[in-house]
Amino acid sequence: MKETIQKLLKIDRRYLFLLLTLSILIPILKPLGLPNKSISRDVKNIYNFMEGLPEGSTIICSIDYDPSTAPELHPQATAIIKHAFKKNIKVIVLTFIPGSTGLIDQLFEKLPAEYGKKYGEDYVVLPYMANIVAVITQLNSNLYSIYEKDKDNKDLKSLPMMKKINNYKDIKGVINITGTAILDYWVAYVGDKFGVPVMGGVTAISQVGYGPYLQKGQLKGLIGGMKGAAEYETLIKEPGKGTSGIDALNVAHLLVLALIIMSNLIMFFFK
Amino acid sequence: MKLFKKYIPLTIVFLFGIVSLASYYVPNKLSEDYLEVMNAWENIVSAFGFFLGLISLFYAHYMKIKKKVDGWGYSLFVYIGFLLMVVPAIISKGTQLNPDASLTWLGWAFRYLYNPLSATMFSILAFYIISTAYRSFRIKSLQAFVLFAAAFVLILGRIPVGQMIWDSILGFTKVTAGEAIDWIIGVPSTAGKRGIMIGVAIGAVVTSLKIIFGIERQYMGKD
Amino acid sequence: MSEGMIIFGAWIAAALTLFLFSFLYKDNPFFKIAEHLFIGAGMGWYFQTIFYKIMIPKIWEPLHSGDPFKIFMVVIPALLGLSLITQFIPKISWISRYGFTFMMGYSAGMAIPVGLATDFMNQILGTIEPFANFFALSGWQMFNALAIAIGTICVLFYFFFSVEHKGAGKKVSNLGIYFLMIYFGASFGNTVMARFSLLYGRFDTLVNYSSAKYFYATSWILVGLTLYFVAEKLITSAKRETAE
Numbered sequence: 001m002k003e004t005i006q007k008l009l010k011i012d013r014r015y016l017f018l019l020l021t022l023s024i025l026i027p028i029l030k031p032l033g034l035p036n037k038s039i040s041r042d043v044k045n046i047y048n049f050m051e052g053l054p055e056g057s058t059i060i061c062s063i064d065y066d067p068s069t070a071p072e073l074h075p076q077a078t079a080i081i082k083h084a085f086k087k088n089i090k091v092i093v094l095t096f097i098p099g100s101t102g103l104i105d106q107l108f109e110k111l112p113a114e115y116g117k118k119y120g121e122d123y124v125v126l127p128y129m130a131n132i133v134a135v136i137t138q139l140n141s142n143l144y145s146i147y148e149k150d151k152d153n154k155d156l157k158s159l160p161m162m163k164k165i166n167n168y169k170d171i172k173g174v175i176n177i178t179g180t181a182i183l184d185y186w187v188a189y190v191g192d193k194f195g196v197p198v199m200g201g202v203t204a205i206s207q208v209g210y211g212p213y214l215q216k217g218q219l220k221g222l223i224g225g226m227k228g229a230a231e232y233e234t235l236i237k238e239p240g241k242g243t244s245g246i247d248a249l250n251v252a253h254l255l256v257l258a259l260i261i262m263s264n265l266i267m268f269f270f271k
Numbered sequence: 272m273k274l275f276k277k278y279i280p281l282t283i284v285f286l287f288g289i290v291s292l293a294s295y296y297v298p299n300k301l302s303e304d305y306l307e308v309m310n311a312w313e314n315i316v317s318a319f320g321f322f323l324g325l326i327s328l329f330y331a332h333y334m335k336i337k338k339k340v341d342g343w344g345y346s347l348f349v350y351i352g353f354l355l356m357v358v359p360a361i362i363s364k365g366t367q368l369n370p371d372a373s374l375t376w377l378g379w380a381f382r383y384l385y386n387p388l389s390a391t392m393f394s395i396l397a398f399y400i401i402s403t404a405y406r407s408f409r410i411k412s413l414q415a416f417v418l419f420a421a422a423f424v425l426i427l428g429r430i431p432v433g434q435m436i437w438d439s440i441l442g443f444t445k446v447t448a449g450e451a452i453d454w455i456i457g458v459p460s461t462a463g464k465r466g467i468m469i470g471v472a473i474g475a476v477v478t479s480l481k482i483i484f485g486i487e488r489q490y491m492g493k494d
Numbered sequence: 495m496s497e498g499m500i501i502f503g504a505w506i507a508a509a510l511t512l513f514l515f516s517f518l519y520k521d522n523p524f525f526k527i528a529e530h531l532f533i534g535a536g537m538g539w540y541f542q543t544i545f546y547k548i549m550i551p552k553i554w555e556p557l558h559s560g561d562p563f564k565i566f567m568v569v570i571p572a573l574l575g576l577s578l579i580t581q582f583i584p585k586i587s588w589i590s591r592y593g594f595t596f597m598m599g600y601s602a603g604m605a606i607p608v609g610l611a612t613d614f615m616n617q618i619l620g621t622i623e624p625f626a627n628f629f630a631l632s633g634w635q636m637f638n639a640l641a642i643a644i645g646t647i648c649v650l651f652y653f654f655f656s657v658e659h660k661g662a663g664k665k666v667s668n669l670g671i672y673f674l675m676i677y678f679g680a681s682f683g684n685t686v687m688a689r690f691s692l693l694y695g696r697f698d699t700l701v702n703y704s705s706a707k708y709f710y711a712t713s714w715i716l717v718g719l720t721l722y723f724v725a726e727k728l729i730t731s732a733k734r735e736t737a738e
Contacts, residue, residue: 352534
């Protein structure tokens with residue numbers, strides 16, 4: 001008996017892999033359909049910020065994630081853009097990650113048509129740039145000395161929504177959605193230095209580390225991981241991939257907890 | 272020769288370091304103009320930095336093929352993968368969507384080649400976290416228990432089922448799982464992270480000063 | 495892009511995804527191919543982005559603009575950038591120092607003030623600010639402000655006083671460890687969600703590709719991979735038998 005249970009600890013890890021596969025796959029095929037109830041304070045803060053903006057104001061959305069973190073961050077970006085479109089807020093999209101350019105195109109493939117928004121009037125996508133510190137410092141004095149053209153090589157100044165935009169003074173806030181440390185740069189070089197409100201959408205892994213910036217108010221709000229995306233979707237009443245994603249994670253999360261507890265109980269009683 | 276190999280580079284790092292540093296504290300037209308030029312230059316120089324990685328990767332796989340080391344055939348796929356992105360890019364002139372919003376060849380290559388490869392590579396880590404959780408997460412001390420307790424609340428409280436379990440057991444406290452998580456991240460974990468942050472900041476400032484004054488020059492390579 | 499290409503794309507994407515996952519069962523040629531394709535494709539994607547978004551508009555076009563000022567503004571950083579590449583030629587690798595020192599000087603100079611302001615001064619301010627009007631806070635807020643202050647100090651104590659901790663000092667640094675453990679625990683908890691989310695993303699796509707619209711791409715490829723592993727197993731055991 002004791003030996004059999006001890007053997008459980010050395011179980012071929014491929015059985016664990018199989019368990020995990022089933023625990024995520026089955027809820028995708030048969031969703032539990034449980035509603036996301038809680039909304040974190042930091043997500044609510046971004047929502048309130050967006051709600052408080054007057055129609056026609058402009059925000060910068062720095063979209064810096066590649067496919068490796070897209071399942072967490074793409075729903076966040078989608079929810080933010082939807083909210084902006086609903087509220088008639090204009091969006092300037094920047095990026096400092098080569099891999100995100102394809103995802104940005106994917107993001108704006110269908111959304112503008114759904115909300116009756118036009119490129120150049122309601123949103124504009126700027127090309128990839130290599131050095132974030134250089135670019136975001138420069139945006140404080142003159143945007144056009146770095147970005148002369150948009151991502152499709154159109155003269156940026158000729159686009160209607162850019163007529164009144166020159167630098168951060170014409171921007172109400174920055175939302176950076178990223179799976180990298182790029183948000184740290186926005187906080188340090190733009191939020192702290194120039195006083196522009198900076199908000200973030202990050203992977204769950206890095207979410208916890210932003211506690212100090214949130215407490216000090218250097219970050220005005222934060223969306224963390226798939227749960228954060230689900231919360232934002234709940235707030236704007238547009239359930240999407242975040243909501244269905246967090247529903248699919250129910251069983252897998254319980255599985256991890258069960259495995260940690262089980263292995264420790266075995267260690268405690270049988271070793 | 273020492274002048275060109277050593278002293279001029281060290282002067283460059285010192286000058287650009289000091290002037291960039293000063294430009295932060297002296298906000299006037301001159302420092303803004305300086306930064307504008309530097310920002311434009313820096314953006315271009317860092318783009319070249321990418322080629323360092325590209326060349327060393329290509330060279331490493333070229334050597335594998337040349338020496339016919341075990342599994343050298345796979346190295347060919349590095350070049351194939353590269354061409355699978357670059358050739359469509361040339362055909363589509365670097366754009367991913369046609370004016371009618373349909374995919375170009377480059378857009379296709381991103382969506383059906385690069386996207387699944389990159390996303391799957393990282394998603395495999397999920398499997399390792401579950402085997403780590405089962406095999407190495409051992410609660411042997413009070414410290415380990417505290418770590419586990421924080422992890423437990425976060426893992427449970429993030430999912431709707433967990434919130435229901437929480438409410439049925441701890442509902443009487445009037446504290447929801449979401450509030451408990453907000454508190455853990457906002458108070459004790461913030462204190463822990465802030466301690467690390469201050470420590471790292473001091474280290475980073477010292478290293479930066481060492482670089483500017485030419486004390487730290489490992490990045491320059493050997494003489 | 496035609497509908498046919500989209501369906502073909504789904505087959506390719508499903509295959510590459512399953513090839514990479516097949517490693518979890520055991521290492522195999524399909525995984526190796528997909529893995530190497532990933533390395534190459536990642537570089538290729540990066541290359542084309544740099545080429546079309548920076549090299550052409552920021553270097554090539556200004557160089558051909560005929561405007562001497564524009565040309566000057568590009569030639570210097572381009573030369574500095576090119577100097578980096580001499581790193582691969584041992585005899586003249588010292589030239590790369592010009593590019594590197596320029597980058598290091600600029601970034602070190604930029605990093606010092608923000609490091610001091612954002613991660614040092616502001617963090618100290620954030621810790622003491624709540625005490626400015628401490629008695630206006632609610633009891634719970636007072637407790638939290640104290641917890642953050644005490645926790646931060648204990649963690650710093652743990653890191654910086656690397657002398658052997660004894661007596662009161664040991665207690666302080668011990669308390670610091672508990673705050674760190676909560677931070678690490680919370681990070682681990684969130685890492686679980688993050689990793690599983692990525693896996694959900696892939697599975698969701700695979701399920702999508704297994705629909706009739708894509709001619710059951712996922713299912714067919716899965717069957718194919720399974721047959722491969724069965725065949726491989728049969729062949730190796732047959733070989734072993736003949737050897738014996």
